Amino acid sequence: MKSDEITGIQVILDFLRSKNPKLGEDLDPDLDLIDSRIIDSLAFVEFIFVLEAASGREISVDNVSVDDFRTIRSISRRFLDGAD
Amino acid sequence: MQDNVVAERLDAVVSRLSERAVDGYYNPYQLFKWPDSIPEDAPWMSEELLSCYGTAIWKELSTDERIRLSHWEAVNFYGLNVHLIRDLMLEVLRRIHTSRYPSVSEFFHHFLGEENEHMWFFAQFCNRYGHKLYEDKRLPFEATEWSDPNVRDLVVFCRILVAEEIVDFLNTWMSKDGNLPPIVRQINAIHHQDESRHIGFGRQMVTTLWAAASDAIDDAQREALQSYLGRYVLFTLHALYNPAVYRDAGVPDPYGMRSRLLADPERSAFHYRVTAKVSDFLDRINLVPRDSLQL
Numbered sequence: 371m372k373s374d375e376i377t378g379i380q381v382i383l384d385f386l387r388s389k390n391p392k393l394g395e396d397l398d399p400d401l402d403l404i405d406s407r408i409i410d411s412l413a414f415v416e417f418i419f420v421l422e423a424a425s426g427r428e429i430s431v432d433n434v435s436v437d438d439f440r441t442i443r444s445i446s447r448r449f450l451d452g453a454d
Numbered sequence: 455m456q457d458n459v460v461a462e463r464l465d466a467v468v469s470r471l472s473e474r475a476v477d478g479y480y481n482p483y484q485l486f487k488w489p490d491s492i493p494e495d496a497p498w499m500s501e502e503l504l505s506c507y508g509t510a511i512w513k514e515l516s517t518d519e520r521i522r523l524s525h526w527e528a529v530n531f532y533g534l535n536v537h538l539i540r541d542l543m544l545e546v547l548r549r550i551h552t553s554r555y556p557s558v559s560e561f562f563h564h565f566l567g568e569e570n571e572h573m574w575f576f577a578q579f580c581n582r583y584g585h586k587l588y589e590d591k592r593l594p595f596e597a598t599e600w601s602d603p604n605v606r607d608l609v610v611f612c613r614i615l616v617a618e619e620i621v622d623f624l625n626t627w628m629s630k631d632g633n634l635p636p637i638v639r640q641i642n643a644i645h646h647q648d649e650s651r652h653i654g655f656g657r658q659m660v661t662t663l664w665a666a667a668s669d670a671i672d673d674a675q676r677e678a679l680q681s682y683l684g685r686y687v688l689f690t691l692h693a694l695y696n697p698a699v700y701r702d703a704g705v706p707d708p709y710g711m712r713s714r715l716l717a718d719p720e721r722s723a724f725h726y727r728v729t730a731k732v733s734d735f736l737d738r739i740n741l742v743p744r745d746s747l748q749l
Contacts, residue, residue, distance in 0.1 A: 404595065411595040412682075412689045418591045419697055423709035428698070431593055439593075 378424040378450040379442065385420045389413055399442040409439065425449050467658045468561035471651050475564035478647070482571040485644070492583055492635040497521050498528035499638075500631045503624050505695045508720040511711065519703070526699040528638070529584030532576040534693050535621060535645075537590040539573040542614045554603070561655060568648050575641055588698050604667035605679065611663060612683055612741070615656035619732035620690050622649045657735060664741050683742050687732070688749055691725050692716065725749035 387393050390408050403409045409417055417439070422429050429449065438448045492498065501520060504527055506512045515523070543566055549555050550562040580587045600606040622645075628634055629643035671679065695715055700708035715721055726733075726749055736742040 411592065412685045414593060414595070415591045415689070416692070419709060419712065422697070429591075430589060431591055432589070434593070436593055436595065 381424040402440050421449050465557050468558050472561045497524035499524040500628050509718045523703040526702045529580050530588050530696045530699045532579045533587040535576040536573050538617045539569050543569050545610045602670050608663040608667045611659045618653050623728045680742050684747050
C-alpha cells in the first residue's frame with residue numbers, strides 16, 4: 371500500500387469517526403458504510419469534499435455510483451489508487 | 455392520504471394561491487432582457503451574502519478578489535437553485551393527480567410551471583455569464599427511513615420549504631441591492647414574488663402533514679425526524695460554501711478555506727439570521743424546536 375493511500379484512508383477514517391463518534395478504532399474495510407448509515411445522504415457531499423481533498427482530484431458524481439462509496443476498500447480502490 | 459385530510463385542510467389555501475398564480479402569470483421568456491454581458495468590475499452578488507463575509511478571510515481579500523468571488527458565488531447560488539428545483543419538481547411530479555392529493559393537483563400544475571420557469575432563468579444566468587453550472591455533488595440514496603406515507607411526504611415538503619425559505623432570504627436581499635446589475639436584481643425580485651406563494655403553500659402543507667403524521671410516530675421516530683430536519687437545514691446552508699467556487703476565484707486551498715469558514719462563529723451567526731423565519735415556523739408548529747438547531 372502506497373503512503374499517499376495510507377494517508378488518504380486515515381483522512382477518511384477520521385471523517386467517518388467525526389460523524390460517528392461510536393465507531394471503534396478497527397473499522398472493517400468491507401463494512402457497508404451506506405447500509406449501516408455511517409454515511410447518509412446528508413453527509414455524502416461533505417464526504418465527497420473530504421475525498422477530493424485527500425486524493426487531490428475533483429470527483430464528478432456523473433461518473434460514479436453509490437456502490438463506489440460502500441466500503442473503505444471500494445473507496446480506496448476507486449479514489450485513492452488502492453489495489454484490492 | 456387517510457380521510458383526505460390534506461385535501462380538506464388545504465382546499466382554501468390552494469384555491470386562493472391558484473387564482474393568484476393565474477392573475478400574476480408572466481412570460482419569463484419575454485420578460486427578461488438579457489444583456490450580452492454584465493460588468494466584470496462590479497459585484498454580481500451582495501457582499502453581505504458572500505460565504506466569507508464577516509470573517510478573517512474576508513478582511514484579507516482585496517476589492518478585486520471580493521468582486522471575483524462574488525461572480526462565482528452568484529453562479530453557484532443560481533446553480534444551486536437549479537439543482538434544488540429539479541429535486542422538488544421530481545417530488546411534486548410523483549404526487550400530482552394521485553389519490554393522496556386530489557385537491558392540490560390544480561395548484562401543483564402552477565407550482566411545476568413556475569418552478570420550471572425559475573429553473574430556466576437561473577440556468578440562463580449561469581450559462582450566459584458564468585458559462586457553466588456547478589455540478590450537484592449529491593447522489594440519490596434510497597430513502598428507506600420513513601415508512602409512514604404521511605411522514606415521508608412531510609419530510610419531502612419540509613425539505614422543499616427549508617430550501618425555498620433560505621433562498622428567499624438571499625433573493626429578497628439582492629432584489630434591493632443597488633450595487634448589483636439590474637438583471638441580477640430583476641431575477642431575484644421575480645423569484646421572490648413567486649416564491650412568496652410557494653412558501654405560503656409549503657407552510658400550509660407542512661402544517662397539515664405534521665398534524666396527520668405526529669400521531670403515527672413514536673418518540674424515537676419523532677427524535678429521528680427532528681434530527682434529520684435540523685441536519686437538512688445545515689446541509690442546505692453548507693451548499694453555499696463550494697470549493698469549486700473558491701478554486702475558480704483563485705483561492706490556493708479551496709478545501710481548507712471551506713473548513714475554516716464553516717468553523718467560523720461569524721458564519722454560524724449568519725446561518726441563524728438566514729433561517730430565522732423558517733426556524734420560527736418549525737418551532738411554532740412543534741416540529742423542530744429552535745434550540746435543537748446547531749447551525
